[in-house]
Amino acid sequence: DAGVIQSPRHEVTEMGQEVTLRCKPISGHNSLFWYRQTMMRGLELLIYFNNNVPIDDSGMPEDRFSAKMPNASFSTLKIQPSEPRDSAVYFCASSPGQASMTQYFGPGTRLLVL
């Protein structure tokens, strides 16, 4: 199994630009999570989908952040416009769902906003 796939692995952009992060969950998993990792706050859950439907987006920092899951095999996290404080590592994770609480993480996207 390829595991959770994230792209790009690294992204450097200028303040004000739009950034789109992509995630392909493990096939058959019906829950998908987006996290942001910072030194100060550790891993923060941004949004959580179950069967492609957003369940909890209370962690999304502000309206500049949006996430979609158009189908079971693809999700995007978009930041528009990006700001330097958005610089972090963004992880996507998937889970089989109710059958298991274990989440499987992708390798992350390291975002730097200049």
Next chain:
Amino acid sequence: DQQVKQNSPSLSVQEGRISILNCDYTNSMFDYFLWYKKYPAEGPTFLISISSIKDKNEDGRFTVFLNKSAKHLSLHIVPSQPGDSAVYFCAAISNTGNQFYFGTGTSLTVIP
């Protein structure tokens, strides 16, 4: 506000000795707890978990202890090995299964 706290950002242990990583939580509604291990430039990987109905779960060299009255859990690694050097995150899941919280992580260094 951090609902899951790992107050030790780093820990160094001699190879062969016991490593103890600690985690505190604030919400008594948490029902399930997990430990993840993270190497640089990789995503976290699941290590071990414990349900709130238990106070101990063991898997090889790794044991997780849960003290519900103190809202505290710990991960014991014995004997520690250099390959255990990584960042360890504890995580908690609510009893509704809809809320997930991670700590800030503890960086463990096992000295050969």
